[in-house]
Amino acid sequence: MAEIIRSVKGTRDFYPDQMAFRTWLYNHLRLVAERYGYQEWEAPILETLELYAAKSGDELVKEQAFVFEDRGGSLVALRPELTPSLARMVAQHRQQLNLPLRWWSFGPFWRYERPQKGRAREFFQWNVDLLGSTSLNADAEVASVAASLLSSIGLTPDEVVIRVNSRQFMELRVAEIGITKDFQPAAFRLIDRVDKLAQSKWLDYGQRLGLSYSQLTALIEMLDDTDQWRDSEELCEFFQITEYMGTKEWFEFDPRIVRGLDYYTGVVYEARDRFAKHRAILGGGRYDNLVSEVGGDPISGTGFAMGDVVIQLIAQEFEVIPDINPCRTQILVTLFGDESIVQSNNIASELRQNDLRVEVYPDVVKLKSQLRYADRQGIPIVIVLGPDEIEAGEVSIKQLVTGEQSNIPLARVVQTVRKILESE
Structure with a gap:
């Protein structure tokens, strides 16, 4: 008997019972998005490498993207994220689109990461974006869509929290401790890894990035201040609006949240389980420069993405998934x-x-x-x-x-x- 050919490492087979969960999740995503007036859309699975090289950051492109040369000699990538495709599509048809745009999508993505619990190389991702508004009301609305989804599938703020910060506010704070603008991208990468590395390795990594020991210790002290958000009008207004929207109980300030991608410019956030047992459930924020960077007119946007792998683990752990019979035959x-x-x-x-x-x-x-x-x-x-x-x-x-x-x-x-x- 011939040996059974195995699936590609990091991919998943969706038998009917696994597909039933994905369908259940998709139905909740669609219902929540449509309640807020968002329209479903989709982009190609393949994009030119140039699109990601300019917009997504070196780590995502050089270390995680599936890149290959097509038969015409062009470098293309299996999409590792969707926001650059969103920017490209908006830039191409800006005059025909009616702003503000409220768009959502759910589809497959690929990242060349080490497969482990909560992480796969092929995954499905929910993307929600609002383009054409600079208001904090837009930021709070999109974040509230995320909170509404968590509530819709049966989770509570006692189980999951959405931690919020502001890149703009953090730029001011790191400048106050002597980190110049040239070193701020390095500082943000460092902040993004503060909970992922042992302190000694984190300090070594920071010094390799060019920060002094005194700057690093000042950075640690700043990251321990959980009340500093009160000095930010932006964050104060954000939290106030979420109260008006009825979602404030889901949100808390966390100075460690800066998001790793380079295009975020304002409010940013991540959702995690309260016990920190899993990776981030979702993450997103404000991006003001993305559309102009692909050749279009400047359009401000805000959005988030949520993968299906971690949310399934969370939903299983808190037992919110109903008994789903994959056979719908009556x-x-x-x-x-x-x-x-x-x-x-x-x-x-x-x-x-x-x-x-x-x-x-x-x-x-x-x-x-x-x-x-x-x-x-x-x-x-x-x-x-x-x-x-x-x-x-x-x-x-x-x-x-x-x-x-x-x-x-x-x-x-x-x-x-x-x-x-x-x-x-």
Whole structure:
């Protein structure tokens, strides 16, 4: 026997039960986004490497992107994120678009990372963006969409928190401790890793980036100040607006949140479980320069992204995922032989025309085997159509949950099945 070919490392197979979770999550994403007036959109899976090289930061492009040369000699990448594609699409059709834009998307992405718990090389990501507004109301609205999703799937602020900061405010704070503008990108990368490295390694890393020991110790002291947000009008207003929106309980200030990508310019945030057992659930913020950097007119934007891997772990841990049967079939019609093929398929066709979900068992096997199949699939109703039923012009309807069984005329099949399903 030939050896089974394995899947590519870091990818996932979505069998029906895993696909059922993804569909459940997608339905919540869509419902929440549409409640806030956001429209669904999509971008290509492949983009030119140039798009990411200019917009996403060196680490994402050089260390994490799947990059290859196409047959025409151009360097292209499997998309590691969506915001640069958003900027490109807006720049290309700016005159035809009606600002402000409220867009959302859910699709596959790829990053060449080491697969581990909470991290895969291929993942699905929810992106929510609002473009064409510089107001903090827009920032608070988009962040509130994230909070509303967490609430929608059954999580609470006692289990998950969205930690908020401001890149603009942090620029002022790091300048106050003597870190010049040239070294601020390095300082932000350092802040982004403060909880990911041991302090000795963090200090060594900071010195390699060009910061002095005194600057590093001052930076640590600044990061321990959890009340400094009160000195930021921007953050004060943000928190006030979330109160108006009814989502304030989800948000807290955290000076360690700066986001690793280079294009953020204002309010930034990340959601994590309260016990810090997992990676960030979602993250985002304000980006003022992205669209102009791909050749378009300056358009301010704000948005976030949430991957499906961590949110599934969180949802499982807090037991908010309902029992989801991947089989959505409502009725199984049995097959007894060549003489029942016509009648079985006719009944199934009539039921489908009445918006019911129906399977016909494909093979002629014992009734016991067909009933066992329906039971294992979680199909609640079986329509038995054997020689005796055909001769009598009726069918036998068996309810697998209750065990009840009754014979009814063919003309009443749809009516009877509907009544049973409505009573469940």
